[in-house]
Amino acid sequence: MSFTAKINGHNVLMDTKADDGGEDSGPGPKQLMLASLAGCTGIDIVSILNKMKVEFSQFSIDVHAALSNDHPKIYNLVKITYTIKLAEKDKSKMIKAVQLSTEKYCGVYAMFKTFAKMDTEIDYL
Amino acid sequence: MSFTAKINGHNVLMDTKADDGGEDSGPGPKQLMLASLAGCTGIDIVSILNKMKVEFSQFSIDVHAALSNDHPKIYNLVKITYTIKLAEKDKSKMIKAVQLSTEKYCGVYAMFKTFAKMDTEIDYL
Numbered sequence A, B: 001m002s003f004t005a006k007i008n009g010h011n012v013l014m015d016t017k018a019d020d021g022g023e024d025s026g027p028g029p030k031q032l033m034l035a036s037l038a039g040c041t042g043i044d045i046v047s048i049l050n051k052m053k054v055e056f057s058q059f060s061i062d063v064h065a066a067l068s069n070d071h072p073k074i075y076n077l078v079k080i081t082y083t084i085k086l087a088e089k090d091k092s093k094m095i096k097a098v099q100l101s102t103e104k105y106c107g108v109y110a111m112f113k114t115f116a117k118m119d120t121e122i123d124y125l
Helices: A029-051 A088-105 A107-113 B029-051 B088-105 B107-113
Strands: A003-007 A010-014 A056-067 A075-086 A117-124 B003-007 B010-014 B056-067 B075-086 B117-124
Touching: A003 B029, A010 A029, A010 B010, A010 B029, A029 A056, A029 A075, A029 A088, A029 A107, A029 B003, A029 B010, A029 B029, A029 B107, A075 A088, A088 A107, A088 A117, A107 A117, A107 B029, B010 B029, B029 B056, B029 B075, B029 B088, B029 B107, B075 B088, B088 B107, B088 B117, B107 B117
Parallel strands: A075 A117, B075 B117
Antiparallel strands: A003 A010, A056 A075, B003 B010, B056 B075
8 A cells, every 4th residue: 555656866655554454654645745735835934034034943834634524535624833933023024924935935835725724823932 | 945744753855956945855845745646546546456356566656747837836737647557357447446536535636626627547558
């Protein structure tokens, strides 16, 4: 039940859990879609903050998502929490960076918006 | 610009290419979404063919996708090619397995259908 995705010279293993006949040798494909979302908006925000000359550290992103009940099960509710450490004066720039990513640049976020209710939150360390 | 996704104990690295300020240490997040699609429908088909007691080998999946021109760039055209080796008598079962995955079971495929024109093809070895 495991598959190795070959993407521009990079290999990504996917598998299912033992309950579903797999060996849990890699993340499930559907969960990988949430990683794709986090990575897309995360890279945007690093890029935007760098352009704004904002110094930051300890940046991480949590994605929580709910699946519909019936087959095919799709994500219908997605919450992204951005956690970051930066100066008080730069908080408004972080808010702007998240807006730019979720409203303009992040294609994965735009695709998710077509099927899921999206929500974002920023936690400052 | 690189992020490591932590998914149930599995790590998946993502990065951008040098042109975009990254180091190409992993696949791009948006490309990872196509891996998610291939893995989802692939695992379905293995599971369905196993239940149908169909013997097969050399199963692989190619995904080609086109992006929209404007930001946010989304996949608007996706073609999945399933390549598989199985007995002539089992070809109709493979067609049925693809139908069941793309119309009923694969949640990632169902999500893609909300924003992209989808197409599938089966190549027999």
